[in-house]
Amino acid sequence: METVYDVMQLLKRFGTFVYTKNRIGDLQLMEMDLMELYKGGIIESQEFQSARHILRMEEMRLEKEAKMKD
Template structure:
């Protein structure tokens, strides 16, 4: 998993489409959805950790601007 797009594609496999118009809000919702998929054991540990790290970095970068 290398980009936010990859995370969106992963979520899309499970029927989750997120667009609120607020980029930070979208990323936070993606993180919550990932948490749920991980708890239900739909996604692997390494995919979960990579996705959470990417989301955290992107959120931090957007908040700095």
């Protein structure tokens, strides 16, 4: 798993689709859904950690980009 798209595909396997007009909000919702899948024992630790890292890195990138525009 290397991209946000990969994380989206993982969530899609479990019936989770996250599409709003707020990209950072989407990333946060995806992280919450991942947490529930992990707590429920549906995904393994390595998969959870990898996906969570990807989402957090993307969120940091978007926040940094937004600050640069201001």
